Each structure stands twice: as structure tokens, then as C-alpha cells.
Amino acid sequence: MAGRKVLIVYAHQEPKSLNGSLKRIAVEELSEQGCSVTVSDLYAMQFEPRATRNDIVGCLHNSEEFNYGVEAWEAYKRGGLSNDVIEEQKKVQEADLLIFQFPLYWFSMPAIMKGWMDRVLVQGFAHDFPRCYDSGLLKNKLALFSFTTGGSEEMYAKGSISGDIRYLLWPMQHGIMHFCGVKVLAPHICFAPEYVSEERRKEMLIAWAQRLKTLWKEEPINCSPEWYFNYRPRTASTSLNTVLGSNCI
Secondary structure: OOOOEEEEEEOOOOOOOHHHHHHHHHHHHHHHOOOEEEEEEHHHHOOOOOOOHHHEOOOOOOOOOOOHHHHHHHHHHOOOEOHHHHHHHHHHHHOOEEEEEEEOEOOEOOHHHHHHHHHHOOEOOOEEOOEOHHHOOOOOOEEEEEEEEOOOOHHHOOOOOOOOHHHHHHHHHHHHHHHHOOEEOOOEEEEOHHHOOHHHHHHHHHHHHHHHHOHHHOOOOOOOHHHHHOOOOOOHHHHHOOEEOOOOO
């Protein structure tokens, strides 16, 4: 899809990890399609995950009592956010597709990626109530969460010890992306690669490359509570577009 722009927000410490390989394949495949691909490598950038007073350049809106949400909103309106936040917002604004590549930490994304969400997707830029969910300010964009887990696929099945993997996706896909108006593609999940063979891990990478070839033809999921909590899948793999993988590689 020549002319499309993609931002990959990547959170892994090791370039030779499975996450690193998934990121590399996405860059290569999407670039071959004629897309313009930008990567925010959060660890390499030493991205600051903490939302602090340092994000506000110049005077505060209320110097008597610091409220980060209010101050970031006011700073955005007057162009007074820190340069690193502004740079990431420009990348988001230009992108047609956002890919988040990361290992699952404690049923969520790594702190450095959550900090990216906290600092970049501020009110006025990504949402501005009542302009949220289907009318969110980023409503013309797509997002895809590609991540690895430490547990097996069986551990994340409905009724299993870890609960349905879709329950974990609710705060990330619905509470963040959908809230900002972004349409969400089905996640790409890799379950526990430490416990599979090298050949199987290669198959995971091939499966990701194959999906990317037709990614622009996919329809977004029905980003509603029913999709997350009341669905009836054909199989776990077909309904979630899954392959096998892990959280540490």
C-alpha cells in the first residue's frame, strides 16, 4: 500500500529477541509494500515513562496545585509540551497505522510503553470529551497490538487460570485506542516461545510476515464489550490471529 504511513512503537531491550525480529519483519515487509515506516524504539530512545512537571514547558496553568491532566491539556493547546512528547505526537498524527510491539508484563504492556501512552495521548490531541470512542480525535487511524506472552495459549483460554486473553486486551485496545477513536485490528499474539523449538519460532515469524502482506485488507474488530467478554470463537487461533511466542524473547 504505497503512500501509507506506519508507526511502530517498540518496547524490548534486546534487538535479537523474538520481539525484535517481529519488529524487523514488520519494517521490512511494510517497506516493501511502499509504506513509510517509522519506529519509536522506546528503550533505545531512553524514553521517559513518567508523567511529570517536566512535560510542561513554561508557566503552569495553576501554579498552586499541580494536576497533570489539566496542565498537559493546557500545554498542548499553547504548544507548551516537552519536545520528546511533541515529536511522538507528530509521528502519531502522520501515521495511518500504529503497531505496538512488546512482551506482556503482568497482564499489561511494559511500563515504558504505558508511559508513552500516558504522556503522548493527552487531552486535546487524542481525545477531548465528549469527543472519545467512535468520535475520538484519532478516529481515522488503525492500531494493532502485537505481543508475546510467558504463558501458553491454554493458560489464556476462557475459563483457564489466567482468564481469557481478550480480558487483558480490554484496557489496552478499548480503554486506550478505541477511547481515542482509533479502529483496532485483531491482535497478533505469540504464546510462550521458550517452550517451543527453534523451528517453531521461525514459523511464528513466517506467520507474521504472511499476515502483514494482507494487513490492509483486514476489517477492524467490533470494539465493543461483546467482542471481549461474550464472543464465541471458532478456535482460539483463528479468532485472534494468533501464533505461538513468549515474553522474554
